[in-house]
Amino acid sequence: MALTNEKLTSSPTDVEEAINDTSSDSDALARLDQLNKEYGATWDSPSDPNNPYNWSTARKISIALIFSFGQLVTLMAASMIAAALDDIIVDLAIDAATAQIVFSTYFLGLAFGPFVVAAFSEMHGRKMVWVYSQVWFILWNLVSPFGNSKGLMIFARLMAGCGASVGTTLTGPVMADMFSISNRGRSMAIASFLPFLGPSLGPIVGGFITQWVTWQWIFYIMSIFSAALTILGLFVIRESYTPILLRRKSPTPSPTKTRLLPSLLRPINLLLHRPIIQLLALLLALNFGLYSLILSTYATLFITRYNQTPSQASLHYLTISLGGTLAAQIGARMMDVIYRRLKARSPNNTSVPEFRVPYMVPGFVFVAAGFFWYAWAAQMTAHWAVVDAGTVVFALGSFMVSQAVLAYKLDEFGDHGASAGAAARCLMYVASFGFPIFAPGLYAALGYGWGNSIFGFAWVVLAWPMLPVFWVFGARLRALGRAEGEHGVVGV
Template identity: 55%
Template sequence: MSTVAQDVGDTACSDEEKRGADLKVAAADSTEVQLQDDPQIDPQLRRLELLKQRYGSTWDSPDDPNDPYNWPSTRKVLTGIIFSMSQLITLMTASIISAALNDISSDLHIGMSSAQMIFSTYFLGIAFGPFVVAAISEMHGRKWIWVVGNTWYILWNAISPVGKSVNVMILSRLMAGFGACAGVTLTGPIMADMYGKRERGKAASIAALLPSLGPALGPILGGIVTQLLEWPWIFHIMSIVTSVITLVGILYIKESYTPALLRRKARGKPVTPREALTKSFWSEFSKRLGLGIWRPVRLLLTRPIIQLIAFVMALSFAIYTLLLGTYATMFMDRYGQTPSISALHYIAIAVAMTFAAQVGGRVMDVVYRRLSDRRNKGQGKPEFRVPYLVSGIVLLPIGLVMYGWAAERRVAWPVVDIGAVIFSLGTVIVPQTLLAYQLDEFVEHGASASAATRVLAYVLGFAFPTFAPKLYSTFGYGWGNSMMALIWVVFCFPLPVVLWLWGEKIRRWGRREEEHRVEGV
C-alpha cells in the first residue's frame, strides 16, 4: 500500500479505481489480522511480513542492524539521554523564572497575577504545538522536526527579555513553547521506536533521567542568576545550552521511526529538490499534514481511552504546575527566605521525581512481565501496568494535603518538603504508567496519541498557576490544597478499577480498522 493511498487518497482517481483501492486495503488488512492471529508463524518473521505488507518494504532479517530494535544498547541509551536533555531544558524553561517572578513583576511594573501569566503562557504553547509536531513526525520521521522545533525555541526564548516588555514576554514564551514541545512530544515515541513492550519501563527510565531534575535545577539556577546577574540572563543561558544539545543531536541521532525508514527504503531514492518544488508534491504534503494534524483531534474526540488518560494526566499536571509556580514564593512569604535559599527546596521535588522515574520504571517492567507470564501465557496487555498506577493515584493527594497544612501552620520546613516529596512521587508515577499504557495501544501513531493526551494537560497547566495567588490568598495553603486533593480523589481514584476491569473493552471503543498495532512500528 502506498502512503498516498493510505494517508490522503488520490483525488484524481475514478470511483472505480477508488473501489479497487479500497478492496486492496481491505484485503491487506484481512491478511494482517490473519498473520497477527496465526500462532504457527514465528513472531519475528510475522512482524517482518506485516511491515512489508504495510509499507512496501521490510527489514532484511530479524537481526537487521538498521532496525531500531537492533541498534546497539549504547546508541539507544545515548539517543535517550540526548532527548532526555532536551526535555530537561523544556521543563527548566517552565520553572526557571518562578524564583525571579518578584523581580520580573517589579521591573515590568505589573502585579503578581500578570507575572504568573508570563510563567504559565509557556504551557499554552506546549499544549498546541504537538499537533503539528506529531503530524510531521509520523509523515517524515522524528529527527528533523525535533531539530526545527529546538531551533524555533532557541530564537523565541532569546527574544523574551528584549525590551523588558510584558507583551513581548507573553508572546515569546508562547512561541517558545511551540518549539519546545518537540522534545516532550517525541521522547516517548522515540523510546518506543527502539524498545519493545517488555522493556518500556526501562525506556521510560532513560527518557526521564534528566527531566526529573528540571523542577529543581530550573528555580535554583533562576535564583542564582537573578541574584548574581540579572533575570534576562536566565533566557540567554537556556538558549545557549539548547543550541549545544541540538548540535550534538544533529551529529549523533539517527532516524528511528520504522514507517519513515521503510517508506524510504521502498522508494529507493530520496525526494530531489526539483520534485520538492512541484505543485503536486506540496498538494500531497498539505493534504497529509492536514490529516496528520486532525488525527490527534480525532483520537481525543472518538477514543474514550484517550479521554480518560487525558483527563487524569491533565489534572495531575495542573496541580503540579500550580505547586511548581508557588513553591519558592511560599517559602519567601511564609518562612521569610531569600530567593536563592527558597529555590533550594526544589531539590526535594527533584530527588523524588528522579527516584520515581528510575526505580519506578523498572518496577513497572517487573510487574508487567510477571502478570504477562502468569495471567496471559507471556502475552502482554496494557492493563498489566495498572497495579503500579495505584501507588501514584494514592500518593499524590496525601502529599498535597501534608504540604499544604504544614505550610499553613508554619511547621518546620522539612515537613513541607516531605509532603512535596510524597506528592512528587505520585505526579511521576501516574503519567509514567498512563503513557506506557497508551504506547502499548497506539503503536504506529504514538506521537499523535501523545499530542491528544497532553493538550488538555498543558491547557490546565497554563490556567491553574494564573489563579494560584487568588486561591491561596482566599483559602490559604491548607484548605486550598485540601480542595484540590478532594477533586483528585473524587475523579481519579476510580481509574485503576475502571482500567483493570473494563480497560480492554474501552480500548476497542472507537478503534478504526486501519489503526494497525504492529509491534516495532
C-alpha cells in the first residue's frame, strides 16, 4: 500500500525551515506559495503570528509543560507499582513471574497505542487526540485495582498504557511543530525534563504510598492528578500541527473519512518497508530492554540484598532521574551545538539527519559502561552508592541514545514524525514487556553479574556497529523504500 496518493515536491521540514528563514524575503514568499499549493492555504507572511514557529516563548513553554506533566504522570504510572509488587503478589495470590506480567503489560499498551494515536493526530491534530487519550488513561487506570482481580488488572493496565502512549507519541512532534530543526535539542530539553523524572518518582511515590496506605491508592492518586492536568490542558494547549492549521484556512478542506485506514496503516507500512525505521526500532528495543531490566528490578535488588524497606529502596530510582536530567539539560543542548557546527561545515549549509549520529557515540559508550558497572556492583553487593553510580552512567547514556534517535527520526519524517515514532517504538515497548518477565528466573540462575552481562554484550555486539552504518550509509538507508511525497500529510 502506498503511503499517500498525493504528490508533494518537498518535505515539511524543508518548507518550514524556509518559511522561518528571513534572510531572503523572495525565497520565503516562494515557500509560502508552495505551502498554498500543498495544503490549500498558507501563512499570511513569514512572520505570521498564527504560525506555531512564531508563537511567543511563554506560549510554547506553557504547552510544553502541559505535555511534559502529562507524560510524567503516565510514566510514573508505569513504574509506581514496582515497589509494591510484593504486596500485590500477596493480595492477588500470584507468583513473582505473574507479578512482572502485571507490571509489564502497561508497556504493551505503550507499544501499540501509538499506532492509533499517531494516525488520528495526523488526521485531526494534536490537541483533541491528547485530551481523549488522557481521559482513556484515567478511566482504565481507575479500573485497574478493582476487586483485586489478576485478570482485570492485567487487561486494565494494557488499556491504560494505550491511553498513556499519547505522551510518548506526541510530545516530540509537538515540539517539532513549534521549534525549528536547529533548536530541536533545546525543545527536547524543555519537554523532557519532567518525563525523565517519571521513572524515578514513580517507584518512590509508590513505595511511600504502599508503606503509608495501600497500594490501590497508587492508581487513584495518579488518576486524580491526570484529571486535573487534562482540564488545565483544555485551556492551555493550542493546536500546533501546521498541516491541520493550514487545512482549516483552506476554502476547500479535504475530507478525512476516506483516509482513516491509510493513516492507521502508515506506521505499519513504515516499519515493514523502511529499513531505516527497522534499524532505529532495533536500536531502541535494545536500549529500552536494558533500561526496563533495571527499572523493574531495582527496588527488589535493594530490598532483598541490602535489607532496605520499600520506601528506602525506592529512593535509589533517583539515580535514573539524575542520569535523565543530565541528558535533558546538558546533553540535548550539546546535540544542538554539534548539529549547527556540522551544518556550517557542510556544502551549501545543508543539513541531514546524520548530523545527530556524533551525539550518539558517547551515549552508546555510557550505556555499556554503566550497565556492566551496575551489574557487577550488584553481584558483589558493593556499597549501594557504587551501584547507584553505575546506574547514573547507564541512564545518562540511555537517554542520550533516545534523544538522538528521536531527533534523527523527526529530521527525516517531518510531518509524519508521529507515525514514524509509533513504528520505531513498537519493538522498544515489546522488549520492555518481555525483559522483566524472565528477569527473576534469569537472576536466580546466573546472578546479577552474568545475568545482566549477557544483555550488555548483546548491546555491544548488535548496537555498536550501527554507528558507522548510520554515519556512512544513512542517506542510502533513508532512501530505501521511501515513497513519493512520503512527508506529505495523509488524512487531513
